[in-house]
Each structure stands twice: as C-alpha cells, then as structure tokens.
Amino acid sequence: MQLLDGKFASEKIKQEIAAEAADFLAKSGRKPHLVAILVGNDGGSETYVASKMKNCEKVGFRSSLIRYDVDVTEAELLQKIEEINQDAGVDGLIVQLPLPKHIDPEKVTEKIDYRKDVDGFHPVNLGRMMRNLPCFIPATPYGILLMLQAYQIDTAGKHCVVVGRSNIVGSPMSILMARNANPGNCTVTLTHSRTANLKELALQADIIVAAIGKKNFVTADMVKPGAIIIDVGINRETSEQTKSGYKLFGDVDFENVAPKSSWITPVPGGVGLMTIVGLLKNTLASAKKEIYS
Ligand SMILES: NC(=O)C1=CN([C@@H]2O[C@H](COP(=O)(O)OP(=O)(O)OC[C@H]3O[C@@H](n4cnc5c(N)ncnc54)[C@H](OP(=O)(O)O)[C@@H]3O)[C@@H](O)[C@H]2O)C=CC1
Numbered sequence: 001m002q003l004l005d006g007k008f009a010s011e012k013i014k015q016e017i018a019a020e021a022a023d024f025l026a027k028s029g030r031k032p033h034l035v036a037i038l039v040g041n042d043g044g045s046e047t048y049v050a051s052k053m054k055n056c057e058k059v060g061f062r063s064s065l066i067r068y069d070v071d072v073t074e075a076e077l078l079q080k081i082e083e084i085n086q087d088a089g090v091d092g093l094i095v096q097l098p099l100p101k102h103i104d105p106e107k108v109t110e111k112i113d114y115r116k117d118v119d120g121f122h123p124v125n126l127g128r129m130m131r132n133l134p135c136f137i138p139a140t141p142y143g144i145l146l147m148l149q150a151y152q153i154d155t156a157g158k159h160c161v162v163v164g165r166s167n168i169v170g171s172p173m174s175i176l177m178a179r180n181a182n183p184g185n186c187t188v189t190l191t192h193s194r195t196a197n198l199k200e201l202a203l204q205a206d207i208i209v210a211a212i213g214k215k216n217f218v219t220a221d222m223v224k225p226g227a228i229i230i231d232v233g234i235n236r237e238t239s240e241q242t243k244s245g246y247k248l249f250g251d252v253d254f255e256n257v258a259p260k261s262s263w264i265t266p267v268p269g270g271v272g273l274m275t276i277v278g279l280l281k282n283t284l285a286s287a288k289k290e291i292y293s
C-alpha cells in the first residue's frame, strides 16, 4: 500500500500556482480574485470556505467572502451574483453548497457567468467537459485528476468504478475518467443507491472512487487486491479527543482496505486538499483567460 498524499501533492502544485500568480501580478498589476458566497453558518461549509480563502492568500490571490443570513431571499442572492458577474475585477465566483431549502440551487448555478464559474457546475462548463473542450472542471474531480497526475498513475485501460452520482462529484468524475485524455481512458461503471450488484462490480474495479457520504461504506471484501482507492467522503463526527471538536472519516474503511490496495487517499489529507487546488487552478486559468477570452 502506498499513500496518495494530498498534503504533498497540493503543496507542490500550490508552489507552481504561486509562481504563476506572481507573474500574473507583474504583468497585469492585479492579483487573481476569487469571490465566495456563503449562506447561513453550517459548520462544514464554514470550514471549507475559510480554507479556500486562506489558500487564496497563500498563493497570492485576492479573495472576498460575502456572507448572508440563512433567510436571505433567492432574489437578493441572484441580484448579488449578477453584480459580481459584471465586475471586471472578479475572476472566479463560487456559491458554497448546500443552500437553504427556499433557494433553488439550479437557478443559482445557472445565474453565475460560466466564464467565472470556477466550480465548473454551470451547464455550459459541464457540456463542454462532455465534449472534451476547454472548460472549468468541477474542483473535486479536477483535484482527483491532479492527484493521479502527481503520482504518475497510468489509468488507461483500467476499470474505474465510481460510487455516487452527484452533480458535483460522481457524475463528472465518471465522464472525466472515460474521456480520451490522461488521466482518463478508463472503462467506467457509475453506481448509486439503485445499483443491484454493487459489491460484485466493486470487486472488478482497478480504481474505486467513493463519493457516497457514508462512513466505512467501502469495506475490504468489496476491493480487489491491488486496486487504487480514491476516498472522497467527508463524514464529520463530534469528538472530545480533537482540538476542533470533530473528527473526519472517509467513505472507505481505511484500516482494512489500505493493506489490500496499491494506492489509497487518506481522509483527512487526501481529496479535500486537492479540491482546493482544483479551485485555485480554475481561478488562475480564469484570470489568465486561458479558457474563455
Ligand atoms: N473531499 C471533497 O472535496 C468533497 C467531499 N465531499 C463528500 O463526498 C461525499 C459525497 O458527496 P456528494 O457527491 O455531494 O454526494 P450526495 O450526497 O449528493 O450523493 C451521494 C451519492 O451516493 C449514493 N448513495 C447513497 N447511498 C448509497 C448506497 N447505499 N449505495 C450506493 N450508492 C449510494 C447516492 O445515490 P442516489 O443518487 O441513488 O441517491 C448519491 O448518488 C460526502 O461525504 C461529501 O461530504 C463532497 C464534495 C467535495
């Protein structure tokens, strides 16, 4: 078993991003600028957004956080998005999910100018991704690709089983792994809660991407010896042993699966850190107008 170390891979890529951001500043007189909108004060969202902002500063980006109370109206939020769309000083805009029930996430996602959609959730970006055209790739799947690249893992011809079909992780991941690209060129099976024979399919996988949101969902009896395990899950449990008051668990029974695997991502310290790198890379590409001019 070898660890796919998100700390190592993300720090290395962030150094490259910082150098490019400095170059961008020297040439344009400004820093790449990411704006995040956070509605309410969900514990997890607070942590992730804070980490995104902190990492922006680290690599020499400007970051702005716009906060709303949980009872903000949909109209007010859409109006703010429109304002940011028009602001030439903003390169990337993300609205942290999940949103309160009275706000339609589809409306919000489609309102964001696709040229600033560094989360890669807008239909234009998803459509372009399907067609293997330049686009913003959703940050978590992008981070996973960057992790595979950092460790020079050859995915061509492998059978990749993705567990979970969410719009932000499982579905885009399945498309990316099947694309004619590197990493990619996999034969992909996308599974979900209605999949009849999940264990049998998982046992055939050379690569498993677990994005379910259930602690210990992927157990050792579901894993072929030598498989590559990508654990996306972030399951938070309160804990008295940690300073933060909580402990994170992935979707994989790490202790028992790790010895059977060839490569495995830890939680924390794996995909989560790479997600932030994916977001930073998209923001830099937006500032440099590498995808849309
Ligand atoms: N590390 C990171 O950067 C990120 C981590 N996450 C974490 O990843 C996990 C997944 O998040 P997200 O993708 O948003 O997931 P969602 O909660 O939106 O979706 C979960 C998926 O898992 C499937 N599922 C649920 N139960 C089962 C089951 N018993 N068997 C098979 N499939 C099942 C669901 O199937 P169905 O569609 O049929 O309901 C659904 O497709 C969460 O823990 C989340 O916190 C998320 C984003 C980023």
Ligand SMILES: Nc1nc(=O)c2c([nH]1)NC[C@@H]1CN(c3ccc(C(=O)N[C@@H](CCC(=O)O)C(=O)O)cc3)C=[N+]21
Residues within 6 Å of the ligand: 047, 048, 051, 094, 095, 096, 097, 098, 119, 139, 140, 234, 248, 267, 268, 269, 270, 271, 272, 273, 275, 276
């Ligand atoms: N519009 C939007 N874009 C997102 O990208 C988005 C979102 N909404 N909603 C929620 C998910 C979740 N997500 C994570 C980001 C970083 C870590 C991360 O940094 N994790 C660290 C530890 C974090 C901690 O200690 O709590 C790690 O795994 O090592 C995790 C999860 C982005 N998401």
